[in-house]
Amino acid sequence: MSSGRMSRGGGANRARLAVVGVIALAAALWFIAVCFRLARRWGLRAPEPSTPVVSVPQSWSGSVLSWILLGGGVVLALIGLWWLARQVPRSQRIRRYGISSDDSGRVEVSTEALAGAVAGEVSSLAGVAEARVRFFGALAEPEMLLQIDVEDRADIPRILELLETEVLPDLQRCLGAELGHLGVQIRTGFHVEGESSYVPEPAGIEASAQSK
Amino acid sequence: MSARSGGSHVSPQLLSRPRRAVPVTLLGIVLVAVGVIAAVLGGMRLAGNLPSWASFLAGAPRSAAWNSPWGWIGFAVVAALALICLFAAILPGGVGGVRLRPGAGASGAGGREIVMTDADLEGLVERSLLARDGISRATAQREGTRLTVTASTTVADPERLRETIDRELAAKVDSLGLETPLTVKLRLR
Structure with missing residues (x-):
């Protein structure tokens, strides 16, 4: 399986959850050990079950506790904000590819125009209702995501074959580079424009038979 | 996917386990x-x-x-x-879809990830069954490499339809060109 950035984000999230889970589990087990006096039996320094859970040392009751609350709170809030920021998906989508660059100027191609051309070519294949295209990466190693909406009767392997033998060679010739990665999502249940999707109701069929 | 999809890429992965x-x-x-x-x-x-x-x-x-x-x-x-x-x-969680084989004539360079979500696959199978004479209701569900299809028939003896529908379903799923073949299990009522 390929390793995109999305999967790396998933790994980091699992690590965060595992860390919080282990800390919470340790706290829950410590609670059980204190309440049932297991910790003392094992020779650990543990409070009595009848003492308060939150016991602030006398020396902390002044400004020390306030500073701990303030500092700890700021650190916790910053960690929380960092986690939240990491959940916002970052698009690596690219708007243009630089075809060439020299003293006389720079030639760029808009990926929107390329996407329109590719989508048009894919949409013209038999059984395809619509296609959407997005480009990523750089011209050195362009990447493309393609969403193809097909009708249920479409010959999907044939569409993929035409994509490989007709559409992609045209695109790669235009870019002057081979695609580094191609992602295709096939969606089913669409109707190709211009094709009839009308199915007469059984009652309608009977009525027309009677009229004959 | 196959070895063809190996290597890293910046574009989002189409089928991946839940990000949590x-x-x-x-x-x-x-x-x-x-x-x-x-x-x-x-x-x-x-x-x-x-x-x-x-x-x-x-x-x-x-x-x-x-x-x-x-x-x-x-x-x-x-x-x-x-x-x-x-x-x-x-818990790893499911990927929520199936992978298809790249089209014939695919060049050797570049990775390919060709997918169909479970909803699209199940919908396709359900609609193809419903379009068939004698079927009043159909639901499909993929779990791993098994596709379980439950269909209600309008005929008195559902067993008479079983063999034909079984064959049609297998042919339909085969025709998609899935990378890992699915075992179709049909329940007729």
Whole structure:
């Protein structure tokens, strides 16, 4: 399986959850050990079950506790904000590819125009209702995501074959580079424009038979 | 996918296991809330005027003993949090779709990831069954390499249809060019 950035984000999230889970589990087990006096039996320094859970040392009751609350709170809030920021998906989508660059100027191609051309070519294949295209990466190693909406009767392997033998060679010739990665999502249940999707109701069929 | 999809890429992966964004977002919100409350309390404590809502924290919950109702409530919350986080971290979750083979004539360069979501695959199978004479209801569900199709028939003896539908379903699924073939299990009622 390929390793995109999305999967790396998933790994980091699992690590965060595992860390919080282990800390919470340790706290829950410590609670059980204190309440049932297991910790003392094992020779650990543990409070009595009848003492308060939150016991602030006398020396902390002044400004020390306030500073701990303030500092700890700021650190916790910053960690929380960092986690939240990491959940916002970052698009690596690219708007243009630089075809060439020299003293006389720079030639760029808009990926929107390329996407329109590719989508048009894919949409013209038999059984395809619509296609959407997005480009990523750089011209050195362009990447493309393609969403193809097909009708249920479409010959999907044939569409993929035409994509490989007709559409992609045209695109790669235009870019002057081979695609580094191609992602295709096939969606089913669409109707190709211009094709009839009308199915007469059984009652309608009977009525027309009677009229004959 | 096959070896063709190997290597890293910047474009989003089309089929991937759940990112666990929801539990991490909830945890992030809790961390921010607790952090802000603690920081405000610390700041106001330093300024010498504790807000009125802080008196609740200084009351029963703070003085609660380990072996008290408040203590056990705290234990239940922490234990539930531990279980949810650990399960969310360990359980892999499904990928929610199937991979298709690249089209014939694909060049050797570049990775390919060709996918169809479970909803699209199941919908396709359901609609193809419903379009068939003698079927009044159909549902399909993929789990791993098995596609379970449940169909209701309008004929008195469903067994008479079984062989034909079985063959048609297998042919339909085969025609998609799936990378890992699915075993179709048909339940006729």
